[in-house]
Amino acid sequence: MRVSEGETACGVAADGAWRWRRRGLEALLRRTLVLLAAFAAVAFLTPMSIAFAAGSASAPAAPEPVKTIALLGVQFLNDHQDLEPTTDAERARLASMADLFKSKLEASGQYKLIPVPAEEAAKIAAGPEFGNCGGCAYDYGKQIGADLVGWIVIQKVSDLILNMNVYVADVAARKLRFVHSVDIRGNTDESWTRGMTYLIKNYMLPDHL
Numbered sequence: 001m002r003v004s005e006g007e008t009a010c011g012v013a014a015d016g017a018w019r020w021r022r023r024g025l026e027a028l029l030r031r032t033l034v035l036l037a038a039f040a041a042v043a044f045l046t047p048m049s050i051a052f053a054a055g056s057a058s059a060p061a062a063p064e065p066v067k068t069i070a071l072l073g074v075q076f077l078n079d080h081q082d083l084e085p086t087t088d089a090e091r092a093r094l095a096s097m098a099d100l101f102k103s104k105l106e107a108s109g110q111y112k113l114i115p116v117p118a119e120e121a122a123k124i125a126a127g128p129e130f131g132n133c134g135g136c137a138y139d140y141g142k143q144i145g146a147d148l149v150g151w152i153v154i155q156k157v158s159d160l161i162l163n164m165n166v167y168v169a170d171v172a173a174r175k176l177r178f179v180h181s182v183d184i185r186g187n188t189d190e191s192w193t194r195g196m197t198y199l200i201k202n203y204m205l206p207d208h209l
Contacts, residue, residue: 064110064208066109066110066111066112067110067111067112067147067148067209068111068112068113068114068145068146068147068148069105069111069112069113069114069146069147069148069149069150069168070113070114070115070116070140070141070144070146070148070149070150071098071101071102071113071116071149071150071151071152072116072124072130072137072140072141072149072150072151073098073116073121073124073125073130073151073152074094074095074097074098074101074151074152074153074154075129075130075151075152075153075154076090076091076094076153076154076156077153077154077155077156078090078156079155079156079157079158080156080158084159089189090156090187093189093192094154096189096192096193097152097154097164097192097196098152100193100196100197101150101152101166101196101200104196104197104200104201104205105200105204105205108205110205110208111148114144114145114146116140116144117144120140120143120144123140124140129153130151130167135174137149137151137169138169138171138174141169141171142171146171147170147171147172148168148169148170148171148177148209149168149169149171150166150167150168150169151166151167152164152165152166152167152196153165153167154192156187159186159187160185160186160187161183161185162183162184162185162186162187162191162192162195163181163182163183163184164181164182164183164184164192164195164196164199165179165180165181166178166179166180166181166199166200166204167179168204168209170209177209178203178204178207178209180199180203180204181199182195182198182199183195
């Protein structure tokens with residue numbers, strides 16, 4: 001059968017159109033496959049990324065170890081001892097300040113109180129003030145086996161003005177770690193308790209020595 005030139009041209013055109021459509025379909029297929037591969041990679045990596053992020057998120061910091069502390073004593077400086085001798089009520093408050101100091105620190109969970117043996121307590125009572133004993137506080141702390149030693153000094157200027165001071169020293173480093181004071185108004189059980197509570201809560205415990 002003889003094919004005319006027109007039929008040949010039509011066949012060539014049809015074949016060219018088919019090839020063009022085929023190339024277009026192949027390109028579309030390749031793009032589709034690329035997109036599907038990319039989508040699959042993202043779908044695979046996203047859970048891994050989340051898991052990695054969750055795993056690499058900073059874990060809560062480990063709590064600092066509880067430090068042992070020994071309260072060596074509470075000293076009372078009465079500026080007018082000759083005119084206004086220290087009363088039994090004031091001596092009772094000194095003892096209550098020691099108990100309050102220990103209970104507040106223990107309750108915080110940051111410190112463990114170590115009792116001062118009777119023999120050491122007798123030496124402390126008979127010895128000089130801690131600020132004038134050539135570092136005896138560190139020696140007492142070492143003998144007791146405490147990480148820290150503390151002592152309290154309460155100065156009575158008058159029945160209306162008193163000053164409360166707390167000192168804490170590092171036994172191994174042989175240096176003071178904490179020194180703070182508050183003024184209190186009124187020489188009563190309530191004023192002393194409020195002063196000591198405020199000092200410990202707002203200054204000592206936040207420092208976590």
